[in-house]
Amino acid sequence: MRGVAELMQLLTPGGHRITVASRARTTELAESPTATCDSRSDPPRGAGLPAAGPGNGPGGGEPTIVDIDLPVYVADLTDDELFGLYRDMVLVRRMDEEATSLQRQGELGLWASLRGQEAAQVGSGRALGPDDMAFPSYREHGVAWCRGVDPAAVLAIFRGVNLGGWDPAEHGFALYSIVVGAQTLHATGYAMGMAQDRSPGAAIVYFGDGASSEGDVNEAFGWASVFAVPLVFFCQNNQWAISEPARRQSRTEIFHRAAGFGFPSVRVDGNDVLACLAVTRWALATARAGRGPVLVEAVTYRMGAHTTADDPTRYRSSAELEAWHRRDPLDRIRTHLAARGLLAQERDRRLALETDTFAHELRARCTAMPDPDPTSLFDHVQVTENGLVAAQRSAFAATLDPGET
């Protein structure tokens, strides 16, 4: 695709979207404020990071990301595919808005909004192939979309009709993980298996800035590194863990942590969908090639409340919100599409129509979801029959009115 380089310049004014934890460039980058993402003013701490890639000797031979021509990783994108990324983001945001309003109307028990994180999720999600496996937290509705998971199935969890209504194997998308950080270890083990099986794919695991403090996540970093597993750690630093700012979790930049565990890391502008796509494609390629894990820190922002149960006015300023509002990932891609002449009125109008229909159908399907059969709560406790559960099920079934089962 022509003009990708300019395009990335356009999306990230100044073109400074990436720093790399590598021996070769750290000092230089750390001293150059322009080399860090423009969303953070503190210069990174901790110079003298070890070489990128497991098993590298001093000055190791692995390429660092600054040596990599990132635009190459999105050079094949056609105009239609570029518009497709925009369409994904528009639909996913609309899903989010619809879910938020369904929650307010009592149709969902809770909703965790992804507003503001569409670029990080669609960019990384569209980098995945059919052989790859994604491990989400609870906010990855955009990645779920990219993996072909029915949005209604995602809503079902928040409606309280089931605990995870899709088949992870079918979609290459594990169940949501509400216990913060636990999924990073599952992804590590899964990737160990992929390596042993000589799978052509890689795994990717999503987690937040808050999660980066959990023991599980740090243990996953160590294991993934030692066993050089084909895994991309994708941290969406959305600046907040409920009411706690990211600086309460880490005094270094999160992406710098990988260095201590001995694997490479990248920070990317998480509101730039092309940059996220390019970086994730690169990271997946590295993992698939057997060079071990990569940590990607996508710097983004949780524009909404933590969940519909949260009141962010208690802990963050409207000025901050306003500043990030100006970096809205949807505005960014729209600006870019417009500049490339890809926002023809007719196409935009058709997308608006499609979005309305999508939202309307999603709402209808959500509100039509019946409560599950009460006796189903006894299903699948274990693979083998458990006498105690079976006895409880029969006793329970006997108490139900005929209409209830």
Added chain:
Amino acid sequence: MTSGAVIAGEQAADGGGQRTGEPAGPVPITLAKALNLGLRSAMAADPKVIVMGEDVGTLGGVFRVTDGLLKEFGEARVIDTPLAESAIVGTAIGLAMRGYRPVCEIQFDGFVYPAFDQIVSQLAKLHYRSAGRIRLPVTIRIPFGGGIGAVEHHSESPEAYFCHTAGLKVVACSNPADAHQMIQQAIRSDDPVIFLEPKRRYWEKAVVDPGSLGEPSPDATGGLHSSAVARAGTDATLVGYGPTVRTCLDAAEVSAADDGRSLEVVDLRSLSPLDLEPVLASVRRTGRLVVVHEAPSNVSVSAEVAARVTEQAFYSLEAPVLRVTGFDTPYPPARLEDHYLPDVDRILDAVDRSFGY
């Protein structure tokens, strides 16, 4: 409820330190507010008491139980911790070794498990291992139980894991007055206490008598480990704790109105150690016992109560001890939780079965 409840009304709470003699007199306060006031008194009374957990500072906790504490006591004593439960408990152990009295908040029941090793292998055992040299006055507050329509891991009842562990004390409050007093007693305890808060009862209000707020009693934890009769009755005994005490009281109400039965309700309050005297005394009079909790039945608190009552009051029993509990399944999705949770009907069914023997 134990005697000498020491409670302030809302005015006292918001009035910045004035504790007694509020002209407006007692007003109903929520269980969450009662805990908040209890924490505040404990912090005011002892500068070594510190509160730590996720979102407990600026936000005041997701249930607002620690609301206002950061402002009043400052960042050194009200700590918004990084997101790491094992670290919350592990560092509390170190702080306690330095003479502090940490009060840890675990945000929801389902998130205590990352701290399991620190609680079960470290916190519970250091006093024993050190031949009594080390004391760990750590309180771990956990909102527990279901009934709020939450997503997964927000509705669990993990008490049995902790009751099974020697070295830990486990208590559960069920009403505002107890909540206010028990949290202060727990903090004064020189042993680690798992302090379970019935989250679906956080917003239930009760008038709590005003009085001297949080004066240390001669026996620092006096009354913390005693159970209490919540409603007197003569025909059968219901035993509950935490959120199911209210359910048992409702069942007793319905039973009196519909069946003319007089049910006694005992609130266990302390799950480890158990104070079974009031239960045994009750069973000796009624001959019938139904134990109610949200946790699954298998190897549970009700199993222990049933075993001990059978050992100690066998000849008083007219029927086997029956149990109404959560099922032995994972906590189900929210739309099914009403089927899972013990309710008035299931309790009264059990009472009927007891009378059927």
